[in-house]
Amino acid sequence: MSQNTTLKKISQILDISISTVSRALKNHPDISERTKQKVIELAAALEYEPNAYAINLRTNNSKILGLIVPSISYYFYDTFISSIEEECRKNNYTLLILQSGDDTETEISNIKICRHNRVTGVFACITPNTKDISAFLKLAESEIPLIFFDKVPPYENCNKVCIADAAAAKMAADLIIQKHKKNVLSFFGNKSISITQKRLPAFIEAFEQANTSANLDIDFALSFEEAYEKTLFYLNKKNKPDTIFCMSDEILIGVMKAIQQLQLKVPENIAIVALSNGIMPKWYYPEITYIETSGDKLGRLAFARMMECLSGNIQPQELIIGSMLVEGGSI
Amino acid sequence: MSQNTTLKKISQILDISISTVSRALKNHPDISERTKQKVIELAAALEYEPNAYAINLRTNNSKILGLIVPSISYYFYDTFISSIEEECRKNNYTLLILQSGDDTETEISNIKICRHNRVTGVFACITPNTKDISAFLKLAESEIPLIFFDKVPPYENCNKVCIADAAAAKMAADLIIQKHKKNVLSFFGNKSISITQKRLPAFIEAFEQANTSANLDIDFALSFEEAYEKTLFYLNKKNKPDTIFCMSDEILIGVMKAIQQLQLKVPENIAIVALSNGIMPKWYYPEITYIETSGDKLGRLAFARMMECLSGNIQPQELIIGSMLVEGGSI
DNA sequence: TTGAAAGCGCTAACAT
């Protein structure tokens, strides 16, 4: 029933024109109070629901925002997504969430879905395999505001919203140094993604500047399984690490599995420091000490930037959000 | 640019009528090959993208499916969502994912968003707090197919797609009995949700039927924190359990945190069995033995059922999907 | 084989 109530129907019942009904429902000042009331009442009674498609066809404003992300779950994005969702709800936008799953073809297809649904703007976090971002840039050319977040392309001329990757990595390194750790194993993610490219050098530089005698091993893991395998390997060596740094939750999971297997005590036998949005660190005992890379704050910032773009402030900008140390008991 | 290409524009350039262009693009048999080719080429060159809003306004078919779920991440739903997404992509549907976050108001607002965007159908998993499902049922009254999945309401006359909750719980119980466990602690989730109501009695019944001398403790945990606290409590008792059953991933996380804290060896000191979609059990060492409640298969089934509803097979049905034992090393 | 025309539901400029 609510599906069929239209302005026309209301206007016929009330024997007034369609435009009067339209105006009454929008609380237009021209319309008399009496008419307004009649219309609003009837609309409520008939459960009138404006036809979003007609509105968009007419106004060219879908009030849908697209969100393209490698994966919805487990790691960083869930808090980001939740905060964007909340903002959308507050501001009467519909959020269209699309997972690309590390697959560039699906990513392209997701961009098409955004176009097809004529989204008002797009939030995008690129997959580790994304080299060619021309399909994304075309959105921006079509005047669809585009905001990259977290894993962003190495391209200057676009909107980006990132956490302070370098600063966070440095904080982690400084913490480890300050605790006088002597043999540090640090795991980073895919070398070709922006966050690794920012975190890794900052981490190394912090150690160099500290002028410490600590040994620093750097390795990479692209999945939790790989982090697990490699951790086992390192912890079975003669000169085994006293500290492991995990660039991401994914890595943390693998490292912790290996530590469980070897029955090491944290932090007595091995110290752990991670970069995380803070959900998984609480799943372990002792809770993991981490540098918070807040998806929540990042989401709010991205949304605010989107609103700015939509209201005309189009100059590409890169925004950075700070992070902070959250102490668990793992170091 | 692609934003502005319309049938009209193409028709003007080619000096033919709009309807001919429309037909040519749809490969309508009436149109000559020559015309078709010309049109298709030009459309490609101008990056023509059909206006979904105009189509929907005309045809009343949005090809958007809504998915309303308590939470996108961490636990069961991600595999379910991914498989639905894949089916949608294959079948040219857009999936609108909406999180309710255990909040009934947000859930209602999500239903409204579905209506507003005139979705073709809705998949819904209700929150633990949802008592009143009338807003959902109204969708079905408006002839929007509605398929509940996983956590479904206690209401006969609607479509449901569930895992074999009772059978899965029985499998877990049988496994524990067969391993001659003597002191079993079992954690269940919120008593007011359907899956608990199905799993709990089946679990208990399996023990009763087995006529074992084993002691069975039943308790409930609504969050991973609660599972953690309660596990600590039970494991510090004199007569401590030799086995813990976890009804969900959420509970498993809490239980495992307590086990880490107490430095118990799995399965020597304590055995674990869970119900899970299989992602988290692999995060622990030894990997957790679980009864698979496959979100993936459930998603495919739900989608297939949706397509059936859309093609007219509207009789409410409850579909159940089997589960199976996946051995880890935790019992 | 192609074109003309109506209409989906709505908004907004232009009457009155």
Added chain:
DNA sequence: ATGTTAGCGCTTTCAA
């Protein structure tokens, strides 16, 4: 304060 009208982009019936 209210009505008339045109048109957003598309599909589809009817006509040629």
